[in-house]
Amino acid sequence: MSLADQFFNILMIIDDFYWGHIGFTLVICMGLYFTIKSKFFQFRILANFGNTLKDLHCEKGHDDQGVSPLRLYFASVGGMIGLGNVVGVVTAILIGGPGALVWLWIGSIFGMLIKYAEIYLGVKFRVKNERGGFDGGPMYYLQRAFNIKAIPILAAILLCIYGVEVYQFVIITDTLTNTFDFNKIAVIVGLIGLVIYTALGGVNRLATVCTILMPAFMVIYILMCLYVIGANLESLGTVLSTVFSSAFSGHAAVGGFAGSTFILAAQNGIARAVYSGDIGIGYDATIQCETRTIHPERQARMAIFALLSDIVVCTMSMMVVLITGLWSISPVLLPSEYVATALSMHFPYMNYFMAVFFFLAGFTTIIAFFTVGMKCSRFLSHKWGEKIYLIYGIFAFSFFSFFDQTKVILIMTLSGGLLMLINLAGIIKLRKNIEFK
Structure with a gap:
């Protein structure tokens, strides 16, 4: 076994322990605490979308400084909705079984107020x-x-x-290389150049790119998934029954699926909810602080709707894999191939479409995360931070592009888990500064 394999095996052990015990408990307990304290604030906001938009539209804040609140919403969605929603969440089913979908819903609903809290503090x-x-x-x-x-x-x-964001970078480079027979080195170099160009433009350029790309991406993808679900409508009742029953009892081995326990379903569902929605990570707080509004609660409310968008896309991805039965059959596919294979049962030329689709979806997430990394590097060193970070980014993107997708995602889930641990500790300490209104 190589040193790299030993390294990733150690990361896998740590990841399993953290999300099976610490991460799972933190999201559930803190989300439940804020839900009760705020008297189910997230549900009240979801029922009043019009008022939330009206408040932002009437905002008079910093006209000459900052970014439009609505454009920041798409920047937030651009970071959340990407290949983690199309590929990453599928791994939750492959390891934890169909019940992982229920735990993803639970983690996301409770996570809405965690995101609200971090953005509120970020703006304040x-x-x-x-x-x-x-x-x-x-x-x-x-x-x-x-x-x-x-x-x-x-x-x-x-x-x-x-x-x-090495995980989504690897998926894009693998997909473009395999689908169009491109030279992998050329793909890596070209993609790194696009990421750096966009990130150097800051949050303003990020918001512009995401505002152009995200609406079309979300609508097309959701409609395609709904078509597949509709075409297999006779299986929907059975699938939903399996999803809810296995969420709390696990699932026995079937076909190419090795079986799972309740703990595996909960662990993977919560972990993917945190990863796909960036719950408690601090990404959104760093982006949303650029808003023109002077009212923290107005910008923070948009996080609830952004996470709802994330839940919808994750659910679509998991449902098409479940309803077509691909999750339980052999041979086992790459994580990035499940949704594409499910959609190809109903749409032609899906290998080419999904390659372009993966590029657009993943690119918005990669540039959003890298933009946040640039802001953090300036915090660490105003003079040298950005230069060092650019060198690190080029190295990391290039180095991890030659590793397996299922291993690279461990880098993201573990660093995200540690961030969540630190971030939630700070939110708890500052909880009296947060107003739910």
């Missing part, structure tokens, strides 16, 4: 910068929560690691 404790915008996020409100300087620095370093 932000500072103006010399670029005509704002700096905020965990690095800034953690300074208010703790007197230990190392904690916000550690959060910034972890966000820099998380900001290089």
Whole structure:
């Protein structure tokens, strides 16, 4: 066994323990605490979408500084909705079984208020910068929560690691290389160039790109998935019954599926909810702090709708794999091939369509995360941070492009898990500063 394999095996053991015990407990307990404290605030906001938009439209805040709140919504969605929703969530089913979908719903619904809290604090404790915008996020409100300087620095370093979204980068390079027979080195170099160009434009350029790409991506993908579900409508009742029953009892081995327990279903469902929705990670707080609004609660409410969008896309991905039966048959496919195979049963030329689709979906997430990493690098060193981070990003994207997809995702889930641990500790310390209104 090579050193790389030993390294990833160690990461897998740590990942299983963390999400099976610590991460799972943190999301459920903290989400439940905020839900009860706020008197089910997320449901009240979801029922009043019109009022939320009206408040943002009437916002008079910083006209000459910051980014439009609605454009930031699409920047947020661009970071959340990507290949994690199309590929990453499928691994939850492959390991945890159909019941992982229920736990993804539970984690996301409770996670809405965790995201609300981190964005609220991100906007409240932000500072103006010399670029005509704002700096905020965990690095800034953690300074208010703790007197230990190392904690916000550690959060910034972890966000820099998380900001290089190697998992989705690997999927895009593999897909483009295999589908169009492109030279892999050329694909890696070209994609890195596009990422760096967009990230150097800051949150404003990110918001522009995501506002153009995300609406069409979401509508086309959801409609295609609904068509597949409709074409297999006779199986829907059985699939839903299996989903809910296995969520709390596990699932026996069937076909190419090795079987799972309740713990595996919960662990993988919650882990993928956190990863796909960036719950408690600090990404959204760092992006949303650039808003023009002077009211933290107005921007934070949009996170609830952004996470709802994330849930819908995740559910569509998992349902098409479940309803077509692909999750339980042999031979086992690559994680990136399940949704494409399910859609190809009903649409022609899906290998080419999904290659382009994966590029658009993954690219918005990669640039969103990298933009956050750039902001964090400036926090660590105003003079050298961005330069060092660009070198690190080029190295990490290139290096991990030659590893298996199922191994690379461990980098993201573990760094995200550690970020969530630190971030939630700060949110708990500052909970009296958060208003649900």
